[in-house]
Amino acid sequence: MSSASSVRPVSEQPAAAPTGIACDIFCAVIDNFGDIGVCWRLARQLASEHGWQVRVFVDDLHAFQKLCPSLALDRARQAVGGIVVEHWHEPAHAGDTLEVADVVIEAFGCELPPIYVAAMARRERAPVWFNLEYLSGEDWVADFHLRPSPHPRYPLTKTFFFPGLGPGTGGVLKERSLDAARAAFEASQPEREAWWLKTTGRAPPPLTATVVSLFAYENPAIDSLLEQWRDSAEPVVLLVPEGRISGAVARFFGLPAFAAGSHAERGSLSVHALAFIEQPGYDTLLWASDVNFVRGEDSFVRAQWAAKPFVWHIYPQADDAHLPKLDAALAHYARTLPADARDALARFWHAWNGTGRPDWAEFQRHRPALKQRAAEWAVELAQVGDLAGNLALFAKSQLK
Numbered sequence: 536m537s538s539a540s541s542v543r544p545v546s547e548q549p550a551a552a553p554t555g556i557a558c559d560i561f562c563a564v565i566d567n568f569g570d571i572g573v574c575w576r577l578a579r580q581l582a583s584e585h586g587w588q589v590r591v592f593v594d595d596l597h598a599f600q601k602l603c604p605s606l607a608l609d610r611a612r613q614a615v616g617g618i619v620v621e622h623w624h625e626p627a628h629a630g631d632t633l634e635v636a637d638v639v640i641e642a643f644g645c646e647l648p649p650i651y652v653a654a655m656a657r658r659e660r661a662p663v664w665f666n667l668e669y670l671s672g673e674d675w676v677a678d679f680h681l682r683p684s685p686h687p688r689y690p691l692t693k694t695f696f697f698p699g700l701g702p703g704t705g706g707v708l709k710e711r712s713l714d715a716a717r718a719a720f721e722a723s724q725p726e727r728e729a730w731w732l733k734t735t736g737r738a739p740p741p742l743t744a745t746v747v748s749l750f751a752y753e754n755p756a757i758d759s760l761l762e763q764w765r766d767s768a769e770p771v772v773l774l775v776p777e778g779r780i781s782g783a784v785a786r787f788f789g790l791p792a793f794a795a796g797s798h799a800e801r802g803s804l805s806v807h808a809l810a811f812i813e814q815p816g817y818d819t820l821l822w823a824s825d826v827n828f829v830r831g832e833d834s835f836v837r838a839q840w841a842a843k844p845f846v847w848h849i850y851p852q853a854d855d856a857h858l859p860k861l862d863a864a865l866a867h868y869a870r871t872l873p874a875d876a877r878d879a880l881a882r883f884w885h886a887w888n889g890t891g892r893p894d895w896a897e898f899q900r901h902r903p904a905l906k907q908r909a910a911e912w913a914v915e916l917a918q919v920g921d922l923a924g925n926l927a928l929f930a931k932s933q934l935k
């Protein structure tokens with residue numbers, strides 16, 4: 536039987552041998568945690584699995600520190616787990632010593648510092664330059680993935696790298712050790728008991744309870760859902776990392792706030808507020824839950840690898856540009872579900888994203904089918920290949 540210390544967090548896997556490839560990742564944080572969440576996960580993977588020397592330029596150390604508590608807020612440059620982190624404090628800043636890496640990743644269309652681009656052009660061998668785009672499951676993504684875009688003035692080419700859910704795209708991030716870490720956690724009763732005790736101060740709930748993790752933006756549908764959970768026939772244990780939805784949970788219980796460590800009960804519903812977890816630990820929350828509510832981009836991906844039924848609160852965009860993305864993701868994820876389960880899932884996702892009322896009883900009725908599909912989908916998605924591996928392979932083909 537595995538002991539409580541036998542499961543290695545995904546971040547602590549043995550490092551790959553150094554390859555001498557240097558990589559700079561530039562990340563401008565628009566809001567929340569997804570921009571740096573994706574960049575930091577990619578950085579860690581390129582360093583640990585591909586042996587690259589990685590440097591991350593990021594303009595918001597506060598957002599970053601939530602995911603990585605060992606980060607110092609007052610340092611212009613620091614090393615975290617073998618990765619150099621530069622506080623990118625102004626558009627012109629490109630590190631105290633201007634060195635240009637072999638591979639340059641401009642995340643989500645953030646503009647590289649002009650002096651850095653000029654230095655890229657002066658480099659004896661031009662670096663491999665990627666624009667890493669946001670994830671979308673839409674069909675057009677495969678057509679645009681790896682399209683080159685020559686620079687208008689310099690002898691440089693930028694390659695558009697599109698994450699995606701289908702063949703021909705860049706895929707999504709997945710660490711090599713992820714499935715084994717999940718399997719070890721799921722197989723270890725002591726591991727799970729230790730997790731529940733550490734995270735909620737209590738023993739794991741009975742098997743009759745449905746455990747739900749809730750990571751979402753402010754969402755008007757939450758009130759109805761909390762009522763349905765309160766009134767449900769079976770117990771519901773809700774785990775809420777402190778954040779944008781916490782205020783609504785507090786209001787439901789008539790509390791001034793629902794800060795980490797709080798616990799509240801009403802009817803069949805029992806809720807724990809959790810402290811925001813260090814990024815590698817977030818997966819364990821998903822593995823410990825039966826149903827995961829996730830949002831944005833990175834948690835959406837992690838929920839797919841957790842292979843549990845999940846509900847996506849997509850990042851809202853102007854003119855409802857996010858709605859086709861929501862439906863494209865559903866088309867992949869729900870593809871082989873029986874029609875009634877597929878419709879129930881689509882209705883629930885749409886309700887959670889502003890159209891209609893979420894029907895928990897209906898979702899629960901289809902949960903066995905959703906659970907089976909979630910496991911199959913994780914296998915299907917893995918066939919697209921992992922984003923870091925796909926990116927490293929392409930970069931190496933260009934560096935030859």
Ligand code: TRH
Nearest residue numbers: 565567568569572776811812813814831832833834850
């Ligand atoms: O935080 P998000 O909503 O982030 C983003 C940004 O808003 C971005 O601008 C937008 O373009 C993008 O979404 C689509 O959601 P996301 O992407 O899931 O990022 C959250 C990160 O926080 C993810 O890496 C998981 C991590 N996390 C923890 O590390 N600990 C926690 O306790 C929780 C709840 C999340």
